[in-house]
């Protein structure tokens with residue numbers, strides 16, 4: 743179901759959502775996977791530093807298994823049916839050794855583009871912070887200087903009957919947001 747927006751917005755934005763019921767028979771083609779990564783690649787970033795690095799596994803391969811094993815148990819329970827798992831790590835320092843204070847922000851922009859490209863192709867992309875960074879660093883041999891930021895489960899939405907009762911209820915609940923009056927401190931009346 744599309745989001746209940748106060749005015750019409752671009753349909754892809756209204757329809758994007760983060761379901762947990764995924765069809766475990768679905769695979770993405772190499773061209774589709776490349777397109778998601780290409781969409782991320784063209785995200786804006788501070789000074790065009792592009793401080794994002796992707797580790798992508800397809801269900802059944804060792805990268806997928808390693809990312810899955812880094813997830814917290816609740817997330818493992820549903821994300822095991824994803825077609826892809828992608829871990830995004832941020833480059834924390836600039837070339838001169840100083841801190842890049844916007845690497846997380848920039849990673850979020852890249853992930854947003856990745857997510858919307860996935861949804862535009864009929865897939866869903868569900869982001870997760872519920873994973874153990876140290877486990878991911880060890881299992882994926884993530885280089886020093888890269889910090890895991892988020893894991894994304896990509897797949898095709900399926901029926902809620904595969905979920906436990908509580909998770910199914912969350913899936914079926916209306917998607918909600920704070921009202922604009924709360925999040926816009928100045929400027930809504932223009």
Ligand SMILES: Cc1cc2nc3c(=O)[nH]c(=O)nc-3n(C[C@H](O)[C@H](O)[C@H](O)COP(=O)(O)O)c2cc1C
Nearest residue numbers: 758759760761762817868869870871872873892917
């Ligand atoms: C940074 C981030 C971390 C998240 N972590 C998790 C998570 O660990 N497990 C989970 O099931 N969902 C997670 N989510 C999904 C959010 O719960 C979801 O985006 C939010 O409830 C809004 O729902 P919607 O994406 O369907 O609009 C995360 C989303 C973001 C952006």
